[in-house]
Amino acid sequence: MMEFLHDSYEAVDRWLVSAGCGKIAVVTDTVVAPMIPEVFGEDSFVARLPRVVIPSGEDNKNLATLASVWEGFGSIGLTRRDMVVNIGGGVVTDLGGFAAATFKRGVRFVNIPTTLLCAADASVGGKTAVNFGGLKNEVGVFAQPEMTFICSRFFTTLSQDEFYSGYAEIVKMGFITGEKETMSLLASANVIEDPERVMQAVRFAVEGKAKVVDQDPTEKGWRKVLNFGHTAGHAFESLLRGRGVAVTHGCAVAHGMLVALILSHIILGADSHMIHIYARFLRANYGHLPIGCDDYPELVRLMLHDKKNASQTEIRFVLLEAPGSPRIDIPVDPKTVLQALDLYRDL
Amino acid sequence: MMEFLHDSYEAVDRWLVSAGCGKIAVVTDTVVAPMIPEVFGEDSFVARLPRVVIPSGEDNKNLATLASVWEGFGSIGLTRRDMVVNIGGGVVTDLGGFAAATFKRGVRFVNIPTTLLCAADASVGGKTAVNFGGLKNEVGVFAQPEMTFICSRFFTTLSQDEFYSGYAEIVKMGFITGEKETMSLLASANVIEDPERVMQAVRFAVEGKAKVVDQDPTEKGWRKVLNFGHTAGHAFESLLRGRGVAVTHGCAVAHGMLVALILSHIILGADSHMIHIYARFLRANYGHLPIGCDDYPELVRLMLHDKKNASQTEIRFVLLEAPGSPRIDIPVDPKTVLQALDLYRDL
Numbered sequence: 001m002m003e004f005l006h007d008s009y010e011a012v013d014r015w016l017v018s019a020g021c022g023k024i025a026v027v028t029d030t031v032v033a034p035m036i037p038e039v040f041g042e043d044s045f046v047a048r049l050p051r052v053v054i055p056s057g058e059d060n061k062n063l064a065t066l067a068s069v070w071e072g073f074g075s076i077g078l079t080r081r082d083m084v085v086n087i088g089g090g091v092v093t094d095l096g097g098f099a100a101a102t103f104k105r106g107v108r109f110v111n112i113p114t115t116l117l118c119a120a121d122a123s124v125g126g127k128t129a130v131n132f133g134g135l136k137n138e139v140g141v142f143a144q145p146e147m148t149f150i151c152s153r154f155f156t157t158l159s160q161d162e163f164y165s166g167y168a169e170i171v172k173m174g175f176i177t178g179e180k181e182t183m184s185l186l187a188s189a190n191v192i193e194d195p196e197r198v199m200q201a202v203r204f205a206v207e208g209k210a211k212v213v214d215q216d217p218t219e220k221g222w223r224k225v226l227n228f229g230h231t232a233g234h235a236f237e238s239l240l241r242g243r244g245v246a247v248t249h250g251c252a253v254a255h256g257m258l259v260a261l262i263l264s265h266i267i268l269g270a271d272s273h274m275i276h277i278y279a280r281f282l283r284a285n286y287g288h289l290p291i292g293c294d295d296y297p298e299l300v301r302l303m304l305h306d307k308k309n310a311s312q313t314e315i316r317f318v319l320l321e322a323p324g325s326p327r328i329d330i331p332v333d334p335k336t337v338l339q340a341l342d343l344y345r346d347l
Numbered sequence: 348m349m350e351f352l353h354d355s356y357e358a359v360d361r362w363l364v365s366a367g368c369g370k371i372a373v374v375t376d377t378v379v380a381p382m383i384p385e386v387f388g389e390d391s392f393v394a395r396l397p398r399v400v401i402p403s404g405e406d407n408k409n410l411a412t413l414a415s416v417w418e419g420f421g422s423i424g425l426t427r428r429d430m431v432v433n434i435g436g437g438v439v440t441d442l443g444g445f446a447a448a449t450f451k452r453g454v455r456f457v458n459i460p461t462t463l464l465c466a467a468d469a470s471v472g473g474k475t476a477v478n479f480g481g482l483k484n485e486v487g488v489f490a491q492p493e494m495t496f497i498c499s500r501f502f503t504t505l506s507q508d509e510f511y512s513g514y515a516e517i518v519k520m521g522f523i524t525g526e527k528e529t530m531s532l533l534a535s536a537n538v539i540e541d542p543e544r545v546m547q548a549v550r551f552a553v554e555g556k557a558k559v560v561d562q563d564p565t566e567k568g569w570r571k572v573l574n575f576g577h578t579a580g581h582a583f584e585s586l587l588r589g590r591g592v593a594v595t596h597g598c599a600v601a602h603g604m605l606v607a608l609i610l611s612h613i614i615l616g617a618d619s620h621m622i623h624i625y626a627r628f629l630r631a632n633y634g635h636l637p638i639g640c641d642d643y644p645e646l647v648r649l650m651l652h653d654k655k656n657a658s659q660t661e662i663r664f665v666l667l668e669a670p671g672s673p674r675i676d677i678p679v680d681p682k683t684v685l686q687a688l689d690l691y692r693d694l
Contacts, residue, residue, distance in 0.1 A: 067410060067479075074480045098576070101451070102486045105476065129452065132414075133421045141488055218453070234419045 002124075002148040002206060006199050012112070012149050013045040016085070019146075021108075023082040024049050025073055027096035029056035032088045032114050046085065050076045054095065061091045061131050063139075069099040073107070080104040086145075089115040090122035093145075097128035101143035111145040114154035116166025117250055118199070120173070120205040123148045125213045125223075141305045143217055150202055152195050163192050164285050165250030168229075170205040171281075172257060176225050177208050178324030182274070186281045224328040227308055228318040229257030232341075235302035237287055245290060254286045258347065262340040263332060264319040274323060279347040296341055300334045300340070349436075349471075349495040349553060353546050359459070359496050360392040363432070364566075366493075368455075369556040370429040371396050372420055374443035379461050381436045382578035386500045393432065397423045401442065408438045408478050410486075416446040419456070427451040430493075436462040437469035441484070444475035444531045448490035458492040461501035463513025463545070464597055467520070467552040469497045472570075489565055497549055510539050511632050512597030517552040518628075519604060523572050525671030529621070531669050533628045574605030575665040579688075582649035583636055592637060596694050601633045605694065609687040610679060611666040620671060626694040643688055647681045 005011055016024060020097045026049045028036065037047040052072030054065050073084070086096035100109035104203055113119040129140025155163070174182035181204065191197050209226065216223040233249075233256025240247045261278055264270040291299075303315045314331040321327060352358055364370060373396045375383065384394040399419030401412050420431070431454055433443035440458045447456035460466040476487025502510070520528035528551065538544050556573065563570035580596075580603025587594045608625055611617040638646075650662045661678040668674060 058578060063410070070479055070486055074482070074485070077563065102488055104485065105474065105487045105489055127452065132417055135421070138421070139417055140452045141449055142452055 001146070001275055002150065002210075003038065004150045004199055004203055006152045006153075006196065009040050009044075009068045009149075009151050009153070012040065012151070015147060015149075016045055016049075016083075016110070019083060019108075019118055021081065021083040023076060023078055024085060025076045025078055025082070026051040026073075026085045026087055027054065027069060027099065028052075029054050029089075029092050030058075031056040032092070033112070035154070035157065036087060037109060039151060046087075049085065052076070054092065054272050055302070056088075056091070056309070058091055058131075061095050061129075063130060063132060066095060066099055066130050069096065070103055073099065078103065078107060080107055080109055083146075084109040085108070087112040087114060089113065089197060090118045093118055093122050093127050094127070094140070097143055097145065098140050101128055101141050106143070108146045109143075110147045110149070112149045112151060112154075114151075115158060115171060116155055116163055116202065118166070119150050119155070119202050120166050121169040121209070124206050124209045125242070126217065148206075150199070150206070152199050155198055155202075155253055156195060160192065161248055161251070164254070165248035167191070167201070168250035168254040168286075172226070172228050172253065173205040173208040174324050175228055175257065175261075175320060176212070176326050178321065179274075181322045183277075185235045185276060190240075222328065224308070225326045227328075228320070228326060229253045229260050229315050230310075231303055231306060231315060232256035232259035232299070232337075234306055235299045236291065238302050239291070239295060240289065247289065251286050252289075254282055255289050255344075258282055259337075259340050259344050260317060260319060262343045262347075263323070263330075263336070266340060267330060267332060268319050268321050268327065268335060270320055270322055275347070291345065293342070293345070294340055299341065300337055303337065304334070349497065349557075351497045351499075351546055351550055353499045353543065356387050356391075356496075356498050356500070359387065359498070362494060362496075363392055363396075363430075363457070366430060366455075368428065368430040370423060370425055371432060372423045372425055372429070373398040373432045373434055374401065374416060374419075374439060374446065375434045376397075376401050376407075376436075376439050376488075377402040381440070382461070382501070382504065383434060386498060387594070393434075396432065399423070401439065402675035403438070404434075405438055405478075408442050410479060412476060413442060413446055413477050416443065417450055420446065420450050424685070425450065425454060427454055429454055431456040432459065433492075434459040434461060436460065437465045440465055440469050441474070441487070443477050444490055444492065445477060445487050445504065448475055448488050453490070455493045456490075457494045457496070457497060459496045459501075461498075463510055463549065464503055464516060465513070466497050466502070466549050467513050468516040468556070469498075472554050473564065495553075497546070497553070499536060499546050502545055502549075503542060504674045505566070507539065508595055508598070511601070512595035514538070514548070515597035515601040515604070515633075517548045519573075519575050519600065520552040520555040522575055522604065522667060522670050523559070523606075523673050524551075526621075526669065529670045530624070533624060561654070562670050569675065572665055572673045574675075575667070575673060576600045576607050578650055578653060578662060579603035579646070579684075580666050581653055582646045583638065585649050586642060586645055587636065599636075601629055602636050602691075605629055606684075606687050606691050607664060607666060609690045609694075610683070611668070611676075611688060612662055613683060614677060614679060615666050615668050615674065617667055617669055622694070638692070640689070640692070643685055646688065647684055650684065651681070 084100035126144040129137035132138035177272040233253035237252035431447035473491040476484035479485035580600035584599035634660040
């Protein structure tokens with residue numbers, strides 16, 4: 001279940017009170033904690049709940065933080081009839097969801113995502129996890145939040161980079177859904193300044209993702225369409241972060257989607273007009289990535305070893321016959337990937 | 348799914364080979380590891396699988412051991428299409444099951460219990476967990492093994508104490524199931540020396556427990572019948588262990604069942620003949636517990652604070668109208684509990 005709240009957030013209090021739990025614990029991070037009374041009101045029910053506050057940032061999405069959250073639940077005296085409310089970005093909802101899903105073998109939880117990326121992507125699908133042994137989301141469970149509240153106010157606190165990082169995942173849902181939807185999202189210049197359009201876009205993305213996830217909750221097949229843009233995107237992200245270049249996940253995926261559109265044209269014969277429309281949108285909102293042809297071998301190596309790539313000799317992409325007609329598991333030989341990377345850089 | 352194997356264990360190899368996994372990792376402990384080639388044969392498939400070996404004992408059922416098992420899975424290169432085989436007692440199946448159910452958000456797992464207690468109790472019901480913050484099974488998930496193999500050979504390696512610890516949970520299933528079943532289990536003098544009768548008894552217990560669990564997989568109500576004998580049993584266990592007296596879980600539960608039978612007579616008017624039959628069986632196989640009337644206040648305090656007791660002022664027992672007719676959540680005031688403890692000591 002999901003509720004979209006624009007301007008007024010009393011519904012959160014009402015829902016939590018009527019949930020009839022003995023105790024409710026909020027999990028949040030050091031950045032979001034001070035915003036909670038601002039957004040919900042100092043005297044609101046949610047702002048006065050006991051909190052477990054974790055340090056913000058992906059580096060803290062680990063077992064030590066998870067243990068500290070379990071300890072916090074223990075101190076608060078949470079029982080398995082109680083509830084957890086995760087308020088934060090993807091680190092908080094992933095880690096807090098995993099902590100709740102495992103504490104006393106499972107406590108109900110609610111997510112209130114505070115970033116566009118988390119609202120549009122991490123808050124749907126029931127994936128919870130922490131990083132372990134140097135690997136992202138290495139341990140976790142599939143567990144659905146009982147409720148997700150999307151509160152527009154949090155999105156006005158985001159930097160331009162954070163905003164567009166989330167918007168890339170929304171555009172991705174556009175490509176998966178259809179041409180009309182894609183065009184409408186790409187035409188939203190300065191969407192960041194219009195909270196109502198932002199909420200419409202988030203609603204579109206979560207509803208689209210929910211449909212895909214319903215069909216394949218544990219990622220056995222069709223859910224792979226959500227990986228559109230991520231094969232090259234993850235490679236860009238790993239390469240640049242390895243060099244200390246700051247790049248958001250969404251920015252890397254935004255660039256990865258251009259590679260995927262080019263490959264869709266080469267391999268599936270998709271019409272090329274979308275490549276040009278999207279390239280303009282990408283340049284305007286995500287700039288250029290510092291990638292040269294010397295980087296190609298490393299990028300191909302990263303794509304071959306992506307955890308979602310099952311083969312050793314070919315790279316499997318999600319490609320589009322057209323917007324709205326995605327196809328999963330399309331094998332592409334590395335030579336064709338190089339050709340696509342050349343075209344990508346030319347654009 | 349569950350398979351009972353007596354004398355011949357090739358079925359384990361056949362099943363694992365036909366499961367069609369890329370990789371299979373065995374989780375076991377330092378005591379059981381050397382038995383694996385003995386039981387299955389040195390050249391068997393299962394004996395040659397890569398292993399993650401944890402130190403044996405309840406003290407090691409913790410987060411550090413869990414992390415070492417995840418690390419072991421990582422070193423073996425386990426993917427989410429692979430499989431884990433837990434071979435051991437309850438610590439191994441609980442911890443190994445939790446490790447498997449969370450590694451990459453869930454790897455299939457198989458249990459091969461090596462103690463009677465684990466075979467009759469822990470291997471059914473899908474409860475996985477580790478201890479945390481000084482509390483037993485504080486974190487875990489409900490996750491079903493894909494297969495459980497009950498291999499009789501392991502039960503011949505148990506000490507008399509270990510054997511009867513497991514047998515108590517089997518007798519408990521007798522009380523839950525019916526008079527005929529109970530009498531047959533109580534009449535099995537020296538059952539320990541007859542492997543075929545042991546296997547029959549285990550089969551009876553796991554089939555009975557599986558039926559209860561199927562009706563209530565996440566322990567919302569009816570599954571509480573499995574707590575028969577455990578309210579007083581847990582109190583005996585905590586009191587004596589706190590004093591450094593060695594007592595197995597099953598021995599404490601065996602004594603707790605006598606208290607529950609006495610209360611069943613006092614409160615529900617159950618026929619008293621079963622009390623006397625059971626008291627003889629108890630004395631013959633479980634001896635006496637060093638408990639005096641000075642211990643009553645502490646025992647009542649422990650029962651009031653048992654994690655499965657929801658009330659602060661009364662103690663909720665599972666009692667029997669008769670064997671086969673259990674009733675859950677029967678409130679008993681502490682004074683009546685004291686009366687039952689007196690009668691228990693007289694017997």
